[in-house]
Structure formats: structure tokens, C-alpha cells
Amino acid sequence: MKKLILSLFLISAFVVSKAQRKQIDSLKAALERNPAADTARLNILNNLGSAYFIPKPDSAIIFALQAYELAVKFKLPIKQADASNTIGNSYSNLADYVKAIQFHLKALRTYESVNYVPGIAKLNNNLGSSYIQEKDYKKALSYLVKGITQWRRYLSDHGTPNTREGHLEAIFYLNIGECYMYTNKIDSSDHYLQICYQITKKKKFDDLLNNVECDLGNVELARNHKAPALKYLRAAVAHSILNEDIQQLSITYLNTAKLYHFYKQQDSAEYYARLALAKATEGKYLQDVLNAGDVLYGYYEDEHNLPEAFKYYKLTTAAKDSLYSQEKVKQLLSLDFDEKDRQREIVAAREQYSDKVRTNSLLAGLGVMLLLSIGFWRNGKQRQKANRILKNQKEEIESTLSKLQLTQKQLIQSEKMASLGELTAGIAHEIQNPLNFVSNFSEVSIELLEELKSEVQTGNKDDAIALADDLTQNLQKINHHGKRADFIVKGMLEHSRTSTGERRLTNLNILADEFLKLSYHGLRAKDKNFNAEMVTHFSDDLPKVNVAPQDIGRVLLNLFNNAFYAVNQKQKNAGPDYKPTVKVETFFLPLLPGSPTGQRAGGIKVKDNGNGIPDAIKDKIMQPFFTTKPTGEGTGLGLSLSYDIIVKGHGGSITVDTKEGEFTEFTVILPL
Numbered sequence: 001m002k003k004l005i006l007s008l009f010l011i012s013a014f015v016v017s018k019a020q021r022k023q024i025d026s027l028k029a030a031l032e033r034n035p036a037a038d039t040a041r042l043n044i045l046n047n048l049g050s051a052y053f054i055p056k057p058d059s060a061i062i063f064a065l066q067a068y069e070l071a072v073k074f075k076l077p078i079k080q081a082d083a084s085n086t087i088g089n090s091y092s093n094l095a096d097y098v099k100a101i102q103f104h105l106k107a108l109r110t111y112e113s114v115n116y117v118p119g120i121a122k123l124n125n126n127l128g129s130s131y132i133q134e135k136d137y138k139k140a141l142s143y144l145v146k147g148i149t150q151w152r153r154y155l156s157d158h159g160t161p162n163t164r165e166g167h168l169e170a171i172f173y174l175n176i177g178e179c180y181m182y183t184n185k186i187d188s189s190d191h192y193l194q195i196c197y198q199i200t201k202k203k204k205f206d207d208l209l210n211n212v213e214c215d216l217g218n219v220e221l222a223r224n225h226k227a228p229a230l231k232y233l234r235a236a237v238a239h240s241i242l243n244e245d246i247q248q249l250s251i252t253y254l255n256t257a258k259l260y261h262f263y264k265q266q267d268s269a270e271y272y273a274r275l276a277l278a279k280a281t282e283g284k285y286l287q288d289v290l291n292a293g294d295v296l297y298g299y300y301e302d303e304h305n306l307p308e309a310f311k312y313y314k315l316t317t318a319a320k321d322s323l324y325s326q327e328k329v330k331q332l333l334s335l336d337f338d339e340k341d342r343q344r345e346i347v348a349a350r351e352q353y354s355d356k357v358r359t360n361s362l363l364a365g366l367g368v369m370l371l372l373s374i375g376f377w378r379n380g381k382q383r384q385k386a387n388r389i390l391k392n393q394k395e396e397i398e399s400t401l402s403k404l405q406l407t408q409k410q411l412i413q414s415e416k417m418a419s420l421g422e423l424t425a426g427i428a429h430e431i432q433n434p435l436n437f438v439s440n441f442s443e444v445s446i447e448l449l450e451e452l453k454s455e456v457q458t459g460n461k462d463d464a465i466a467l468a469d470d471l472t473q474n475l476q477k478i479n480h481h482g483k484r485a486d487f488i489v490k491g492m493l494e495h496s497r498t499s500t501g502e503r504r505l506t507n508l509n510i511l512a513d514e515f516l517k518l519s520y521h522g523l524r525a526k527d528k529n530f531n532a533e534m535v536t537h538f539s540d541d542l543p544k545v546n547v548a549p550q551d552i553g554r555v556l557l558n559l560f561n562n563a564f565y566a567v568n569q570k571q572k573n574a575g576p577d578y579k580p581t582v583k584v585e586t587f588f589l590p591l592l593p594g595s596p597t598g599q600r601a602g603g604i605k606v607k608d609n610g611n612g613i614p615d616a617i618k619d620k621i622m623q624p625f626f627t628t629k630p631t632g633e634g635t636g637l638g639l640s641l642s643y644d645i646i647v648k649g650h651g652g653s654i655t656v657d658t659k660e661g662e663f664t665e666f667t668v669i670l671p672l
Helices: 002-033 038-052 055-071 077-094 096-113 118-134 137-158 167-182 186-203 206-222 226-244 246-262 266-282 286-302 306-323 324-377 380-458 461-496 508-526 549-572 638-650
Strands: 504-506 533-537 545-547 579-591 601-610 653-659 663-671
Touching: 002 038, 038 077, 038 324, 055 137, 055 206, 077 096, 077 286, 077 549, 096 118, 096 246, 137 167, 167 206, 167 286, 186 206, 206 226, 206 246, 206 324, 226 306, 246 286, 266 286, 266 663, 286 306, 504 549, 508 533, 508 549, 508 579, 545 549, 549 579, 549 601, 549 638, 549 663, 638 653, 638 663
Parallel strands: 533 579
Antiparallel strands: 504 545, 579 601, 601 663, 653 663
């Protein structure tokens, strides 16, 4: 079975490899067809650099340098930064981290000069990745945290840019997880790597699967879980072959060797370590050559196999001299010093600019004061007159404001009472059912009591006990339906009262179900011909939410009333095939989008297949007194009050997605 699976992976690898080569061949052919030094050639060169930087980083540098020269010629700073970033990535794959950081910093400064936030966030990630390779995890984490914060803020302000949705965020989680893994914070590492893994599988980011699977294998090994660790590492090997990622394949082979060494399977450990060294040598990845050689040196030294140990000692010494020579360390320190010095210059320039602004403001203020002083002695009486006028105006404004506030309260209460009126018919229908049950079971219980007396008088004990049991069941049902009626009446009373804002833990599923039924039966009481299908999907894992129930009830009632009104209006003009439908869904968000602290949230979606909302008025529907209903059928306050309750009262959000003539969907998010 394992041989079959391996064969399938190798066949897939051949297909993917062929597809990648076809893409590269297509770009090279396009480059030959376009010898002119124009922007089209610039884009082709940039794409070739991106395609080559993993399998052939040397070639990637050549193409990216040509792209950079054309970007400078045409004065395209973002294209310059893209080319510098590709060069930095290529040097990183060649383990020349000094040059990698140098080109990444150059790209970062170019992006900053045009305030291109996606590029700035991406470069902070790349710098963090380079410092991970340098084992400076504190500095790496500072770049990564800064980058993901910038990226989330950008998405919050601008939405998803024209890139693969979630790809950069997945890479951030991957690198943060590696930082925690290398500092032995295994639980934190597993948390961020699992987030990355879920995004990667969901969005099919095949280029990241081998990296995150290899890291998850190391996490399981650190927990002494051999079977899942080996499963992740084998999957990482397969995906590295699919991606033609020789460097990650070498890293995964080496981690597999460490796993077998940990469990004292030395033959397998040496076999995979030699595979790792062969792949690292093939790809000229000096850092991985050093890592694999160092592991093999340790294995053979433990076995007292001195010839083999000396062989790998020489290999690792040569790789270490190339990677960590004194000159490269000096260059790295110099880069760090230059970057810190640049940051100090930026801060100093800002302070200088602020001082200049303050000085100019002070001079301008003095000039204004001088002019005012000259004018004051001429306008004393006029000023007194103006003060009297202002005082009178202030009093008029305060009086008007008081009247407006009173009117606003009256309008809000009027809206609440209007919604209460809409509820009345639905409540009457809903409360009639439990009252009928109470009445029916009471009558049956009276008859049972008469029978019980007869059986007791005749001494028929068994039948008397059976009748007593039936009577007990009836009383239990009477109690149940009495509580049901009590719940409905209390809900009506809470809806009619002015909200106290008191919050308590509330089951959103029950609240949504109750108000959906009340809204439907309220509309049915007005229009007996109206029918609509109600589809509910209530989340089983939704915890209780700390809200003011009567306020959230008002919001739900407004949304349900609007949905039923919309499908009712469409039904009047639609053909016989139209089926009015209102869908209600609750859901749980374990991670609230845009929240760096990992805040949780619950939500409700209300969707109807009515006429939808025209784009021209979509932005106005939350405004007070705006309504699309005919005069006398709507106050224009329902959605405005709902917005205030959700956003201002509960710190949540309410959004609408609609297509004219097809559907409208409202989504309410309530932070836990």
C-alpha cells in the first residue's frame, strides 16, 4: 500500500513538475518574442524571477536584476521593490542572509517611500524569516508581529487586495509558529501552525503545505508522539517533491533523520541524513549542507567511526566558514547598525518637522493675537452686542435641542410600540396553543378525577394507580404549557418596556426561533393568504452571549419583519413558481476577524429571496427615517435603532449583502 501511495505521489510530482516547466518555458518564450525594453518585458522578467527563486535561485537573481534596471528606467518604485524582494528571497535560499537582509531592507524602504502597505507587510515577514535563519528569534518575532498587524489593519481599511486571499496571512502564522518552536514554546507553536495548516488546506496553497507539515512533525516529535510526527513528515516529503522544492525536501529529510535517531533507529537516521545532505548539495543550500553534515558528523562520532566523522567534520567546517565568516558577521552587524541609524534619522526628522510646525504655529498665533488686540479696542461695544446675541442663540439652541431629544425619545417609543402592535397578532396565535393545551388537559384531568373516585370507592387499586399516573402526566403537561404561555407574555412585556440595558447570558438560538415565529404569525394575522417557508440552521456549538435580550429581540423582530415583508411584496407580482423563503442561521466565530487578541463572537444571518435592495439606496437604509415602504407602513426607524443597539450598545456589527431582484442578507456579529 505504501509503495502504491509513493508511486501516486511520484506520478503527481511529474505532472506538477511538467506544468511548472511549461509555465517557465512559456515565460521564456514570451521574453524572446519581446526584446524591446518596455513595461511588458519588465513584467515577464519579474514573473520569471518569482518562478525561479525556489528551484533555481541563481537564475532568479539574474532575471530580477534585469527587471530592477527596467523599473528604475521607467521610474516604477513598486516594481523596483518587487525585484529587490525577489533578489532577497533568492539570496535567502542560497543561505547568504547578509545579502538577503540587505535587499529586503532596500525593498522595504522603497515600499515605505510610496506608502504601499501590502509590500511593507510582506517585507516585514521576509525580514522576520531571514532572522529566523540567523537564529535571532527575538528580532524575527518583532518584524513578524509588526507585519501581521500592518496587514490586518490594511485589510480592515481596504478589504482584500488583488492577491491570493489569505496567502500572506498563512505565511505570517507559519513563521510565528516556527519562532515559538525554535524557542521551545511548543503549545504556542502548535496553535499558530494549526491556524496556518487550516488556511493552507482550505485555500489550497500547495506551495506552503510541505513547510507547515514539516513543522507540525517537529511539534509532534517534541511531544514524543512518533506516529503523527512521522505522518506529517512523510506528507511534507511528498508535497516537497510535488512543488520541486529541493531545499524543503532536504530540511524534511533531515528532520526525519532526527526522528529516527531520537527513537534509536540509527540505520534509518543515517539514511535520511545522507538524503538530506545530497539534496542540499544539489541545490547549493549551504545552510542545509551545514545542518545535514553536522548531524552526520555527530552520528559517526557517537559510533566512533572516525574516518566518516572526520569526512563530515571537514564538510561542515567549510560550510560554516562560508556562512559565518567574520566578514559576513561584520556585514550583518553593519546592516543592523545602518537600519537602526536610519530609524533614528526618521525619528529626528519627524521631531524637527514637529518643532518647525510648532514654531510656525506660535508665530502665526502671535500675529493673530496682535491683529486681534488692534481690533479689540475698536470693537468693544460690538463684542458685547455679539455676546448678547450669542447668549440668546445658545438659549434657543439648548431649548431646541431639548425639544429634539424629547421628540426623539417619543419617536423611539413610538417605533417600539409599533413593533409591539405587529407582535400582538403573532403573540395571540402563539399563546393560544399552550392555553388550548392547558384547557384541554384540565378538562381531561377533571374526568380522570371522577373516574379515580369511582375506582377508589370500588376498591380497584390498580386502576386507581393507573388513573393517578395519567393525572400526574396531565398536570405536568399543564405546567409545561403554562410556563410556555408565561414565557411569551414576559417576552411581550420586556419588548414593550423601555430597555434598562441590563445584560445577561442569552441563548441566541432560542431567542431567534421565538421571534421568527412571532413575526411570521403577526404577518399571517394581517394577510391570511400569505405563506412562506422558514428555514433555520442553528449552531450547536454557539455559547450563550452576554446581551440585553429585549434589545436584541427588537433587532431580530425588525430583521424578520423586513424579510417577510420583502418576500410578500415579491409574491404579489411573481409567477406561480416563486416560493417565498426566509432563512435564519446562527454561527460561532472562534476568532473574530481583524481582532489581534483572538476575541470570539457569535452571529446571526437573516436571508430572504425577496426583491433585494437597489445599489442607489443601499448605503441609506441605516439612516433614521429612511424607508422604502409606502406612507403609513413604515417609520424608517427600525434599521436605525437596530444599528444603534448592535454597534453602539453591544460593540458588534451589522452588515447587508444584497442583489436587486434576487435576495437580501443581513449579518449581525456580537462579540462574546
